């Protein structure tokens with residue numbers, strides 16, 4: 001147990017028939033859940049992006065700036081609280097918000113420059 005391994009390819013372990021193959025098969029079962037959850041997260045992120053895109057179109061038309069850090073501060077506080085309720089590291093929830101809000105603002109910048117070049 002003490003040797004520091006850089007990587008274990010679980011698929012190989014599951015097929016080895018060796019003493020660790022049962023643990024490897026359990027890991028594979030749990031990975032199916034991980035894949036289902038990841039697919040749902042990506043679907044929700046796509047939906048979120050469609051909504052923020054509509055916000056970006058409205059901002060570009062009205063001449064509003066892409067960023068609203070007052071709003072983002074409130075979102076971060078709310079998500080950190082929510083993460084705490086669920087037993088998730090609040091830093092992870094905040095990192096998620098930065099990731100998606102930064103992508104949304106880049107999209108808004110593109111929309112604004114398209115509106116300005118017309």
Ligand SMILES: C=C(O[C@@H]1C=C(C(=O)O)C=C[C@H]1O)C(=O)O
Pocket residue numbers: 052055066067068069071072075100101102104105
């Ligand atoms: C989507 C908006 O634009 C930006 C992106 C945000 C987000 O992705 O949640 C939040 C605030 C803004 O900085 C918005 O103003 O609501």
